[in-house]
Amino acid sequence: MTAKIAVLTISDRAARGEYADKSGPAMEEWLRWAITSPIEILRQITPDGRAEVAQALRDLADVQGCDLILASGGTGPAPRDQTPEAMADVVERDFPGFGELMRAVSLREVPTAILSRQGAGTRGKCLIITLPGKPSAIATCLNAVFPAVPYCLDLMGAGRIDTDPARCKAFRPG
Ligand SMILES: Nc1ncnc2c1ncn2[C@@H]1O[C@H](COP(=O)(O)OP(=O)(O)OP(=O)(O)O)[C@@H](O)[C@H]1O
Numbered sequence: 070m071t072a073k074i075a076v077l078t079i080s081d082r083a084a085r086g087e088y089a090d091k092s093g094p095a096m097e098e099w100l101r102w103a104i105t106s107p108i109e110i111l112r113q114i115t116p117d118g119r120a121e122v123a124q125a126l127r128d129l130a131d132v133q134g135c136d137l138i139l140a141s142g143g144t145g146p147a148p149r150d151q152t153p154e155a156m157a158d159v160v161e162r163d164f165p166g167f168g169e170l171m172r173a174v175s176l177r178e179v180p181t182a183i184l185s186r187q188g189a190g191t192r193g194k195c196l197i198i199t200l201p202g203k204p205s206a207i208a209t210c211l212n213a214v215f216p217a218v219p220y221c222l223d224l225m226g227a228g229r230i231d232t233d234p235a236r237c238k239a240f241r242p243g
């Protein structure tokens with residue numbers, strides 16, 4: 070079965086075309102590099118804002134039926150950074166371990182990693198992971214948390230994902 074994965078860029082400036090979106094391509098590239106099983110990737114860009122982001126996430130989870138959503142941007146302290154508030158409106162269960170680990174590995178690169186309110190949660194059979202907007206943060210964060218993602222999707226009853234163990238060693242206990 071083909072797993073459906075959404076790559077959502079959350080950025081006012083990328084949505085307005087003021088700069089080229091680099092985070093969306095970085096997320097897609099990482100997924101295609103690490104995953105060996107069949108996947109369908111949907112790419113989308115939305116402006117920042119609680120309502121806009123929540124609407125985009127609901128559409129991708131409920132209407133498009135995504136198994137996994139990777140979203141980047143809007144996790145910081147600027148007034149328009151409202152991704153965590155949108156997540157609070159949308160997710161049914163919060164998984165704080167994702168944010169804890171991503172901040173820990175990012176802190177080795179930049180002290181401002183503590184400013185990111187990145188995290189993860191589930192809505193129905195969809196896992197949503199939020200990442201910082203900085204394109205260079207994408208691989209750092211995905212390398213750290215993705216080993217737990219395939220088993221998480223198994224437990225949720227979502228689509229199956231297999232990874233290349235040389236690139237991402239997915240852990241499935243027992
Ligand atoms: N999608 C993206 N593509 C390319 N660069 C990005 C993207 N998102 C963020 N950045 C870069 O990371 C820096 C820090 O991100 P910042 O917090 O300002 O952006 P954001 O809140 O995620 O998006 P924006 O400010 O455009 O709404 C930006 O100055 C920009 O250089």
Ligand SMILES: Nc1nc2c(c(=O)[nH]1)N[C@H]1C(S)=C(S)[C@@H](COP(=O)(O)O)O[C@H]1N2
Nearest residue numbers: 142143144145175181182185201202203206
């Ligand atoms: N790995 C990594 N994490 C990072 C950063 C980075 O450059 N690399 N930037 C930090 C900064 S400066 C901010 S403000 C927050 C939030 O970014 P966002 O608002 O683009 O989501 O992510 C943080 N996490």
